[in-house]
Amino acid sequence: MTLFEKSVAGRSAFSFGFEEDRAVAERYIPEFARAAVKSLPQVAELDLVRHFTNLATMNYSVDTGFYPLGSCTMKYNPKINERMAADPRLTARHPLDDAAGNQGILQMEFELKESLQEITGMDDFTLQPACGAHGELTGMLIIHAYMRDHDAKRTKVLIPDSAHGTNPASASMAGFQVVTVPSNERGGVDMDALDKLMDDTVAAIMLTNPNTVGLFEENITRIAELVHARGGLLYYDGANLNALMGLIRPGDLGFDVVHLNLHKTFATPHGGGGPGAAPVGVKKFLADYLPIPVVVCRGGQYALDENRPHTIGRMSGFYGNTAVLARAYVYIKMMGRDGLLATSRAAVINANYVKALLSPYFPPAYDRPVMHETVLSAKGYDKYGVTLLDIAKRLMDYGYHPPTIYFPHFPPYAEEVMMVEPTESESKETMDSFCDALIKISQEAKENPDLLLSAPHDTVVTRVNETYAARHLITSHRDKKGT
């Protein structure tokens, strides 16, 4: 039951020291005042608390269980980050107040920028983008602006078929024409295809590395040389940076632009779908194009620099998701140089361990060591009449969130693959139990496929009818009322 349906006229969960002053609207806003919004719910404070507290318990979450979501990096969100980010000296600051009054926040942002530069090997950063896709758009707009100034005929962007959907969408939104590059039989970029496609109309190639199958791009050096030699730029999608910290830096590999998902690699919470934050780093020759403002330090004073004539402009109203940046900042400060390396090391070991445990039941497409995640196939199970979706849903009954399924989309992964990413946060016992559950389910598939087909059983709702939702399109209380 929604909050709207729990409404009883006359109730209220909050009172202010004033009542509605009807005369105000009549006196000051004679003709523009709307009628009262009669349809907002009216509930007492306890009703409100119970409503949302019970909703919260209906969610799976990192704090209650394991999310083996490939490419999503659902790691632990340290509680100290939340405490720091709730500091009123940050939350209660107005973004347009004098820089002199915000030196603490600006210092934090500047130090974060410097850390990200060091971690990625890039020369400058904007902290403004609100999430990964926003970061991609920012990065692609920078490349677009650069090419407009230097080589305007470059209007295409190359994107591997293994890429996350945001890559082509972002490139397209930045005004580029998207050209898909096929993968080779080892899961990397097909070099011959690249050679053919990489001409003087191509502005850049967008790569995720390790790619979305958890494999490092073996030919990255050759790709970088080829693209650069033919006048293109390299864009690095940082979705999978969790595997690389302290090991490899995208900047050193030849990437010109990177975006990072702070809510993946740097432990800020996902919040059921944001807010995230996705700083974008660039090599020096692109720094002038960064969106304004940019945090700078001049003579020991921190400031927001808006005077950047080549800037692509603004990506949002203010300077980015400061409270999210703060969490990532605290995480990086606490991990330090060795901690970040230990993180990637543990993430890689964990992924290979899960792969080793599950391979006999769900074979990997390529038998190579993976980095921070592994793609496994459930193709053989169709003979029992069950799909990967059924296996995934059944995992919920065992208390696990399913892995990422049916992604990536390219051959040989086009069907029935799951992508498992344990992250460094998970203990050996958790991984062991999770793998045990999957192995048990693989048995159940043979012996009692109905158990999978009707799964999940132990959740607050069973499988939800997506067609019904699309057909009826009830997306608000007003739709329900039919008014």
Added chain:
Amino acid sequence: MTLFEKSVAGRSAFSFGFEEDRAVAERYIPEFARAAVKSLPQVAELDLVRHFTNLATMNYSVDTGFYPLGSCTMKYNPKINERMAADPRLTARHPLDDAAGNQGILQMEFELKESLQEITGMDDFTLQPACGAHGELTGMLIIHAYMRDHDAKRTKVLIPDSAHGTNPASASMAGFQVVTVPSNERGGVDMDALDKLMDDTVAAIMLTNPNTVGLFEENITRIAELVHARGGLLYYDGANLNALMGLIRPGDLGFDVVHLNLHKTFATPHGGGGPGAAPVGVKKFLADYLPIPVVVCRGGQYALDENRPHTIGRMSGFYGNTAVLARAYVYIKMMGRDGLLATSRAAVINANYVKALLSPYFPPAYDRPVMHETVLSAKGYDKYGVTLLDIAKRLMDYGYHPPTIYFPHFPPYAEEVMMVEPTESESKETMDSFCDALIKISQEAKENPDLLLSAPHDTVVTRVNETYAARHLITSHRDKKGT
């Protein structure tokens, strides 16, 4: 699985900027240092978070559901109270620091004391007792000390048979001999019995009013006159004050000592069994006996007065549960005069409403209007082979905490009674649904008693074997290990 069983050697959920300095113990504490405590659990931070977050979801709580617990007053705990009580200007203050540095806290305590005086009609208060039973002990010690000084032969205390068990236990702990006063057929004190028992060896009578059946003591004025006339004092157990605020004041009724359960009437959270707080109020002639220190205001400065020669002494190390007092203070400030009256009004209406709905199925022992709670009988259900316990357990399957059952113990309530207290926090819908559930269960009792006998079914564990627990007496991890 307990945290101890989740331990893996070498893990840690927290690091300090120092390691164990073994030399320290050897150098400064050569002979008194124990061996390392090898058996504490070692877990990572995420393991710790998941462990306790999942435990929290295994609890029923006010924020997730309705607690119709008679006599316990499980009302809503406003979130603003928690915010105020978490203020570091309170939580981080050392109790022994100069009063000059604690004027804010002392002002809060002084204002709370004044409010409680006004609400109860008493002349002075101590805020020190840590919970109801501690308050009772404090109050009885005050009476004990007073009688020692004035009439030392008075060594008995009269307590109605309907009283909560803490009353006799506290009186006994305060050095009194307990004499039980029977109830009359209307649920009140048997006046004839009282007349017989009230002699010059009796120091006081302890009363809860409204009493534990939710009934107001009709003869309270006569009782007060009788007890006072024969040299005794009246003690008021404030467990049920929630019914009376703004309506009746125990001080006006003739009570000499009262204790209040701030975690009942004044909305501080129960915390799964404390901490609570139970200020004790007295009439002027007993004020010198209050435990030290007492918060006072002299010349606009707040202070803790320890110089009180007649004091019973100290009831605890410092001054009481300040952070709990703060929550009650905020509650009283926000409710104000009219809000407190509205609270008792709503509590009384709600209890009578529930009584009206349930009476046809679970008859009340006396058909009188009740105050804030109602006692109902499930006696007739034994013919279906089910007990009140079974009905109570079955309520859990409907999503409700059972009411208080098998209490009070005195006839005609000796068996199969439940005490329902909705409090003012609950909405009409919640009460309606709860009563519907009980009515459905009364049907189930007839049609399918096994459903009740095996209840609850939908909880994380089914009925727990109390005999097993008492026989095996495993009360720590060490017992489990058998070491």
Added chain:
Amino acid sequence: MQSTGRNRFSFIPATGDEQQAMLQKIGLQFDDIVKCFAGNSCVEGGLDLPDGLTEDQMVDYWDTMMSQNSGPRKASLLGAGAYMHFIPAVVPHLASLPGFVTAYTPYQPEISQGTLQSLFEFQSFMVELTDMELANCSMYDGASSTAEAMLMAHRVKKADRVLVAATVNPDYLATVRTYLEPHGIAVDVVKMNGDGRVSMEDLESKLSVTACSAVLVQSPNYLGIIEDLGAIGTIVHRHDALFVESFTEAMALGLLKYGVGTGADVVVGDGQSLGLSMSFGGPHLGVFATLKKYNRDFPGRIVGESIDTKGRQAFVMTLRAREQDIRREKATSNICSNHALNALTAAVYLGSVGESGFRALACENVAKLQKLVSGLEATGHFTRVFKQSPVFNEAVLASSIPPEDMRSRLAGVPVFPPLALARGIAPEVQGMPHTYLICATEMLKDSILKQVLGALS
């Protein structure tokens, strides 16, 4: 390659022994795994970052750093896109429950009903408040959702030109330009009238030149003034463009008309005022509401009501075919993660203040600004510009006090000083060369107002 980071043990459960055991199961050493990928390109000598801090060290470091910010403020004369409102304790309490905070995007509806239902409720609130038919479950902030609205209009209407009122928040305008620039869509600005509102004449005339995909108007506009959206909507529709209504101050939704009744095709804005702290500008909350006829065109995610296999009410993300993970470069937007937790927060806030509270708050904001303006005018150092135009909780005042003075005079008052407007935004009033955009909300209690007026007299 042995790690020694002090904190690794808090956030990384695996001990050295366990990692050895796992590597044994894998059948490789860690260096072998790395070599498979990285060859010899490992970061030479490790990252040049300091050692990790322990939690207690972190708290000290943070505390020292944050104490460099100026002290706490009880109210703000500064608005211009970020507003200081009272946040009931219940709002952060509920919005910080771990089940909400640490959950993933609700792709698996069976174990995500908490997020899904709360987003459905957020959408319901937005539909009611904007008076539109369909609201998505959030965008990043007001500026970027405004930009997305213009892109949507372009997808629908295809004309490579849009009009933006000169009275729109300049940072919103800048964001719109950034988003539209690579598509070659011209952004023309419609002039402001002497009353601080968009010029109907200029709008009519600019619409008549060539086709436009959209007209963007903000109300209250950057100068705090309420635009006549209904009248503008009529003109826009006459010229077959989409009418995009934008707002920076969501509190205005409680009192002003938006949406269907004023001819809007899209209503976009920033929801920060709905229970979110300003947080130095983010994360805020993008609101995006539109008409059902655009249900294949709008950006962002949306939750729909459905049923499970047992016929029980259940919520699920719907209209997914528009999205990037399915349509890739042909998606309606690249948006993936949005600001779900902030949408939840807004839903809790609106549930808390309720129908009458939200209306009362809106009225109080209007009244507080009027009180502030009268008080300032009474000092003789201020006079309202655009005197005849209705305002919500912000207004432009001319003043004899220069910005540096303004700041120093208010130094002892716990308020953020008002925004000094650049020359040219508002007409100069004789004898008062400085102009300020001044904001008042319910936070400006009488005691603080008195201090403000005292400092500026």
Added chain:
Amino acid sequence: MQSTGRNRFSFIPATGDEQQAMLQKIGLQFDDIVKCFAGNSCVEGGLDLPDGLTEDQMVDYWDTMMSQNSGPRKASLLGAGAYMHFIPAVVPHLASLPGFVTAYTPYQPEISQGTLQSLFEFQSFMVELTDMELANCSMYDGASSTAEAMLMAHRVKKADRVLVAATVNPDYLATVRTYLEPHGIAVDVVKMNGDGRVSMEDLESKLSVTACSAVLVQSPNYLGIIEDLGAIGTIVHRHDALFVESFTEAMALGLLKYGVGTGADVVVGDGQSLGLSMSFGGPHLGVFATLKKYNRDFPGRIVGESIDTKGRQAFVMTLRAREQDIRREKATSNICSNHALNALTAAVYLGSVGESGFRALACENVAKLQKLVSGLEATGHFTRVFKQSPVFNEAVLASSIPPEDMRSRLAGVPVFPPLALARGIAPEVQGMPHTYLICATEMLKDSILKQVLGALS
């Protein structure tokens, strides 16, 4: 009798209409119900209390009031029963989950496993740390649990006399006296030696006079000094009394010997140091641990492991027959509500710092005090009293600086000044007439220590 309180609607859901409907169902008017009980004794004119404050007004009022306290402190030289330690963020986060905070006492185990299991874990921690066999699931604080221990000893041994070391915290002693006084139990004090520890000779001699139920010794004692519990235990048992070991500083449990190995019958103390804030003295946490042979005698509640009807592990309150709700005046104590949430907090804290962390913290406390004492002695204004006696994190220093000076010198340093001891508690050291009980914990970082020493040089 119509209520008009502004806030009633937030915390009281029923509207006037609903209450009318309910009264109709009841068949009475509210005034009729009240008359049934109260007759005409209703409070004339209502309570003399101010009108209720709204939440925003409350926040302002609170803020003004609390700003009368002095500023934040980063460390404390003040101990004496309340200690300032670092609290990891995870501790309050978990301990404030609504499932713990707003739950009732776990009488219904099927829906209270969260509280029950966490209390079982708390008991397990206490058993390990005190090295005893049985720990209850909390008392109120150190002083009252110490008093309850003495009452228990009296129940067991029946002798109407107990001995308390002169070195016990005077507030604990006062509490013991309050609890024992009505029972006519004599409380005799055992003298202190010149080394600041309890006198074995006086103990032996006082035990020899008449039978005693218990001997109470605290370690570290009020002067911060570690008592020789093992040696005392031997003496106590020779005279057939119960040996009650008490502590005020739970951090010492990580490094010092208590319990079975030192002959304890009961170990009691205050657990505030285990992740709880000082909160101006409460709520703290009473620890009570004893031997299994007293399992019918000890006060307070205890959780045991059991099984449910399906044989699954389940926890439940056990040994309930001792308690007040069953035995009434014959109960082992009147204790009902205890400090369950604080016991949970302590369990989270100990789970967080872990085995090695807790030990390291204890060592750091010892080391920090030594560093502080050396530093103070080096100023020439301080000298340690009881130099030869081992201390944990508190020590007595004689000083030439009078208390008023001490306070004013430290005014600019963010620490609580040390406790000035009353004359006679410690011997005077020539030329240094003032004595202080000075505490150092891990919070006294080097930078603050430097400031302290600078201010006192």
